[in-house]
Amino acid sequence: MLGYVFKRILLMIPTMIGISIISFVIIQLPPGDYLTSLLASMADSGQTVDATEIARMRANYGLDDPMVVQYWKWISGIILRGDFGYSFEWGRPVSELIWDRMGATLSISVAALLFVWAVSLPIGIYSAVKRHSIGDHIATLFGFLGLAIPNFILALTLMYVSYKYFDQSVGGLYSPEYVGADWSWGRVWDLLKHLWIPVIVIGTSGTAALIRILRANLTDELSKPYVVTARAKGLSEYEVIMRYPVRIALNPFVSAIGWVLPQLISGVTITAIVLNLPTAGPLLLRALISQDMYLAGSFILLMGVLTLIGMLVSDLLLALLDPRIRFT
Amino acid sequence: MNTQDTPLPLLSVRNLSIDFHLRSHVLHAVRDVSFDLHPGRTLCLVGESGSGKSVTARALLRLIDPQARVSGGTITLNSAEGPLHLDRMAANSREIRAVRGGRIGLIFQEPMSSLSPVRTIGAQIVEALLLHRKMTKAEAKAETVNLLKQVEIAQPEKMADRYTFEFSGGMRQRAMIAMALACDPDILIADEPTTALDVTTQAEIMDLIGRLQASRGMAMLMITHDLGLVAEVADDVAVMRWGKIIEQGPVDAIFHAAQHPYTKRLLAATLQLDSAPKRVPPATDSKPLLSVHGLSKYFGGHDWRGRPTYSIKAVDDVSLDLWPGENLGIVGESGSGKTTVGRMLLRIMEPTSGRILWRGAPTEQDVLQMRPPELGQFRSAVRLVFQDPFASLNPRMTVKQVIADPLVVSGALTGAALEERVGTLLEMVGLDRSAMERYPHAFSGGQRQRISIARALALDPRIIIADEATSALDVSIRAQVMDLLLDLQKRLDLSFIFIAHDISVVRYFCDRVAVMHQGRIVETGAAEQICTAPEHPYTQSLISAVPNPDPRDRRMLHRTKFIA
Numbered sequence: 001m002l003g004y005v006f007k008r009i010l011l012m013i014p015t016m017i018g019i020s021i022i023s024f025v026i027i028q029l030p031p032g033d034y035l036t037s038l039l040a041s042m043a044d045s046g047q048t049v050d051a052t053e054i055a056r057m058r059a060n061y062g063l064d065d066p067m068v069v070q071y072w073k074w075i076s077g078i079i080l081r082g083d084f085g086y087s088f089e090w091g092r093p094v095s096e097l098i099w100d101r102m103g104a105t106l107s108i109s110v111a112a113l114l115f116v117w118a119v120s121l122p123i124g125i126y127s128a129v130k131r132h133s134i135g136d137h138i139a140t141l142f143g144f145l146g147l148a149i150p151n152f153i154l155a156l157t158l159m160y161v162s163y164k165y166f167d168q169s170v171g172g173l174y175s176p177e178y179v180g181a182d183w184s185w186g187r188v189w190d191l192l193k194h195l196w197i198p199v200i201v202i203g204t205s206g207t208a209a210l211i212r213i214l215r216a217n218l219t220d221e222l223s224k225p226y227v228v229t230a231r232a233k234g235l236s237e238y239e240v241i242m243r244y245p246v247r248i249a250l251n252p253f254v255s256a257i258g259w260v261l262p263q264l265i266s267g268v269t270i271t272a273i274v275l276n277l278p279t280a281g282p283l284l285l286r287a288l289i290s291q292d293m294y295l296a297g298s299f300i301l302l303m304g305v306l307t308l309i310g311m312l313v314s315d316l317l318l319a320l321l322d323p324r325i326r327f328t
Numbered sequence: 329m330n331t332q333d334t335p336l337p338l339l340s341v342r343n344l345s346i347d348f349h350l351r352s353h354v355l356h357a358v359r360d361v362s363f364d365l366h367p368g369r370t371l372c373l374v375g376e377s378g379s380g381k382s383v384t385a386r387a388l389l390r391l392i393d394p395q396a397r398v399s400g401g402t403i404t405l406n407s408a409e410g411p412l413h414l415d416r417m418a419a420n421s422r423e424i425r426a427v428r429g430g431r432i433g434l435i436f437q438e439p440m441s442s443l444s445p446v447r448t449i450g451a452q453i454v455e456a457l458l459l460h461r462k463m464t465k466a467e468a469k470a471e472t473v474n475l476l477k478q479v480e481i482a483q484p485e486k487m488a489d490r491y492t493f494e495f496s497g498g499m500r501q502r503a504m505i506a507m508a509l510a511c512d513p514d515i516l517i518a519d520e521p522t523t524a525l526d527v528t529t530q531a532e533i534m535d536l537i538g539r540l541q542a543s544r545g546m547a548m549l550m551i552t553h554d555l556g557l558v559a560e561v562a563d564d565v566a567v568m569r570w571g572k573i574i575e576q577g578p579v580d581a582i583f584h585a586a587q588h589p590y591t592k593r594l595l596a597a598t599l600q601l602d603s604a605p606k607r608v609p610p611a612t613d614s615k616p617l618l619s620v621h622g623l624s625k626y627f628g629g630h631d632w633r634g635r636p637t638y639s640i641k642a643v644d645d646v647s648l649d650l651w652p653g654e655n656l657g658i659v660g661e662s663g664s665g666k667t668t669v670g671r672m673l674l675r676i677m678e679p680t681s682g683r684i685l686w687r688g689a690p691t692e693q694d695v696l697q698m699r700p701p702e703l704g705q706f707r708s709a710v711r712l713v714f715q716d717p718f719a720s721l722n723p724r725m726t727v728k729q730v731i732a733d734p735l736v737v738s739g740a741l742t743g744a745a746l747e748e749r750v751g752t753l754l755e756m757v758g759l760d761r762s763a764m765e766r767y768p769h770a771f772s773g774g775q776r777q778r779i780s781i782a783r784a785l786a787l788d789p790r791i792i793i794a795d796e797a798t799s800a801l802d803v804s805i806r807a808q809v810m811d812l813l814l815d816l817q818k819r820l821d822l823s824f825i826f827i828a829h830d831i832s833v834v835r836y837f838c839d840r841v842a843v844m845h846q847g848r849i850v851e852t853g854a855a856e857q858i859c860t861a862p863e864h865p866y867t868q869s870l871i872s873a874v875p876n877p878d879p880r881d882r883r884m885l886h887r888t889k890f891i892a
Contacts, residue, residue: 225442231391233456233507234429237420243455244444322446323491 004326005316012308019304024071026300027293033063034088037291074294078301085294089287094298097283102302104173105279108198109261115203116210117253124214125246131219139211146208151271155201159275162197171276173198198275202268206256213252221245247321254317261310336406337364338514338547339388339432344401344415346383346392346571357383357396359571365515365547372558372579373551374594375568376802377773381551384568385517388549389432390417390424405431407514430460433508437520439500443492449476449503450488453510460511475506479536497662498529502536509540516541518550522557526661526829531873531884534561553802555598556832556875559583560884567591579879597804598832598877607814609654609839609854615687616649617823618673618710618791623647623682625668642668644847646682650791653817655824657834657855659870660844666827669844670793673825674710675703688790708738711784715796717776721768727754727779728764734786753782756819758812774805778812785816793825798833810837831874835859843867866890 035057042049058064062073077083084094127136162168172179173194178187221227222245230240269281280299287296319326346358358380365371373381386392388403403414405427417424428434436442443452450472457468469488476484479502492500501521508516518537522530538561541548552558558565559579566576567588575588586592623646628639643665650656660666671677673684675695684695688709689702698706711734714720721730731750735741741749751761757778768776777797784792794813798806810833816822828834834841835855842852843864851864862868869890876883 225436225438226444228386228391229434229436229442229504229507230444232389232428232434234425234427234459235455236425243447247444247446324445324493 004319008312008315012312015308016305019308020075020301021071023297023300023304024074025067027288027291027297028067028070030291032291034291034293035063038088041290074297078298084298087287087292087295089290089292089295094295097295098280098298098302101278101280101283104277105281106306108173108195108202108277108279111195111199112203112206113257113261115199116206116256119203120207120210120214121253124211125218125241127211127215128218128222128249129241131215136215143208143211146204149204151201151205151268152274154204155197155271155274158197158201168193173278198271198277201271201275206263210253210256214249217249217252218245221249251318251322254321255314257314257317258307258311261306335366337366338406339365340402340404340406341384341388342402342404344384344387344403345399346380346387346396347399348393348396350395357571358387360401361568361571361573362401363566363573363576365549367514367547368541368545369563370541370548370550370561371564371566372562373549373566373568374553374555374558376553376594376804378570379568380571381568382519385434385519385549385551388414388517389428389434390414390419391428391434405515407431426460429456429508429513430511431513432515432517433511433513435501435504435508435516435518435521437523439497439504439524440492442504443500443507445492448489448491449495453488453503453507456507456510471510472506475510476503478509478540479503479506481506497525498533501525501529501533505533505537505540509544512544514546516546516548518548520552521550523552523554527831527875528661528869528873528887528890530557530875531887534884537561554875555583555594555803556877559877559879560875560882562879567594583877583879594804595877597807607655607839610651612649612651612654614651617652617654617687618648618650619683619685619687620646620648620669620673621683621685623669623672623684624680625665625672625677626680641847643672643679646844646847646849648842648849648852650823650825652790652823653821654840655817655826655838657838657841658825658827658844659829659831659834659841659858661829661870663846664844665847666844667795670712670795670825670827673793674707674712704738708734708787709789710791710793711787711789713777713780713784713792713794713797715799717773717780717800718768720780721776723768726765726767727771730768730779731783731786734783738787740787749786750782753785756785756816757782772805773801774809777801777805777809781809781812781816785820788820789822791823791825793827795827796829797826799828799830806833807836813837831859831871843870 035054039049039054062070065073074085077085082095084098086092087094087097090097123139127139130136159171173191174181174187175190175194178190181187222241224245227240227244230244231237235243268279269285271277272279272281273285280303284296284299286292287299340362341364342362344358344361345356348355348357361380361384363371363373373384375381383392383396387398392398398415401415405412405414412423412427414424414427417427443449450469453472453475454465454468457463457471458465461468461471463471472488473484476487481487481499481502487495487499487503492503495503505521516537521537522533525533534557537548540546550558550561562579564576565579565582566573567582567590568574569590575582575586575591582591583595586595623643624641625643626639627642646665646669648656648658648669658666658669668677672679673695675698679696682696686693686695686706689705693702693706695703695706725733728747728750731753732741732746735746735749747764750764754761754763759775759778759782763771763775763779768779771779777800780797781792792813797813798809801809813824814837817824824837826834826837835858838855840852841855841858842849843858843862843866844850845866851858851862851867853863858867859871862871865888869888872887873884
């Protein structure tokens, strides 16, 4: 088992190198660079910039170096000094900008994941065990609604409801008086009051998908002979189902970490913009539009790393849960 | 049955009827079934697939599917505290759960899928103990080790912490038995407990069950389709067909004075295989049609430089000859390499070393040197029939497409000629021409195997390799399919390589038999000689483990054991 963990971690290194190269190439792909897009926006507003000034800035930022040199400067800075480069647009080091956002993203993601699990597990089991009952049909209906409704519409609806009926400030993670304030119980409570909307919005489609997956898997498992064996032992129906088929049908739940995490981080940009959440998505979008290459590259890189870690965690949990994986 | 002078039966079933409520109709799966179980005695419920024997057994524990319903009859379990009416208990009620596992234990056919793969063997047994016996966890664990020792699992302390996939088939079934017996049940229900096992393992398991039954004085209800096994272990027999018990009585009466024509027919089909064949072996003085020399297949791992690190000799230096018109049997237990040999003969799998000489073409050729055009010709002359008639036919192709497929691939025939040929083939295997447009699911197991045979015959082969072609069939159908193959052989000048684990089938069908054990051929000889006077100790142990369908001559329990 320890050897397996070690091997998996070792295998992550080449993957990370690959991710870093790809993310760097991707941000270099669009024609032009930060300065050309800066010039374009300045020209739009009627300003002109001196040509020598531009050349000086180019040399300063190393924008004329070959791509390999630029990549090396970037990646060696990250690895050796934890320096993610400099955001042209914000005029600040990337590392200052990024950690707040990643933290918020991660906490929302984890909260959404817990929400997804907590809701889909009981409903999925119920749906599979009481297949074709009224409850199953209702769960199925809501499941499909959850899959079909675009997140941002759900977000707008929930914002409206919470503003209109709960008289609560909406958008963002904190009420105005707590933004930038020190941590206190009040601030935590305020955070929780704001968190439920994004968690529901972001978690709904994942919940719906997991309910369907669990229902299908569990339905298969319920007809396996070992379930009859468990019943023949004299276990109660609840014990039979929870200890035997559910145990095996849980696998997709755990592997869900692997795909829910990156999906939550990158897939919810629109929701984050609508809800004005201080997560990575909106910042990444702006960085990409303005070709703020170090900022965008760092986000993409960190997301890749998070995905890898998510996959690793889910694989290790799977191995813990299912001995068949552990031993092969 | 006369029950007046015998003591009160442990369990009595009276007029039990079970209906399946299907979408379109109601299926009467079990009708008016009555029987008794007595302490220390074994009742065998015999029948072919679909006769309702498994449903009956499960109904005793109220373990039938939701769409099935007990529509009448009583099930009474007699105990010191008075009779328990199992049929009146609600499904999954506390009372019935106390009976399950506690009073009645259950063993299933497939030990792999009957145990959960994600929990240790020990945990699954401990669970049963904690349910029915007042024990602490530590006591239950100790008792589990004790139980595993009783079912003769070596190193029980270690094995309790292992998972099912780390066990062999026989060990799994032992663990299953340990679990069923954990709470000292009065009755053991065994539903085809050895069908998935090899004959020697089967003999060991039945041996074990018999001894445990005797020491505990349990009543046993055994469900099986194998009359040989019935003759070996039963005290009483009930024969089921189409949901009804058509005949029941003491085992001797059933085997030696059967009344019902169906029982007689079943016995005849079983005995027919056991009686000596009337085949005249073909002349073997000419050159063989197919000669195999030193065929080997190693499976193994490689290190990162491609050097072999270990190897398993799946097939080790096998040499065989097959003469024209001859039926050669390859017999062995699972894992002996017999199927691998069959696949290598067709080069579906590449041998590690060896030579296969084919003399069906104008010149002698080495199959292993063949390039695609000749290999194609060779493969159309040597065809394969598989074991599972359900999995080996594409369910989305009509019978016509299935049979015509080899003809279409080889481009031999098209249009009306193709259809005519498929029709002829279907008639040859005893099916109607009109079967052509239907899909495989519309046919029974025996009929599907006939379709597989028709497909194998489509290209006028010289040799047919039948890999366990009759193992999945009921005994009466099995004899029919083998007779069909023998009849075809006479008409079409075929040779067969018949791969099987069932000695009686091989004896009926084959001229010569090669016995395989751990990848090697341990003995080759005339079928009759192998079956009656085997020379190699392994063959002796194999033959002696085969159940004998005569209750007056129980030989399985007095078998010779082979220690490799």
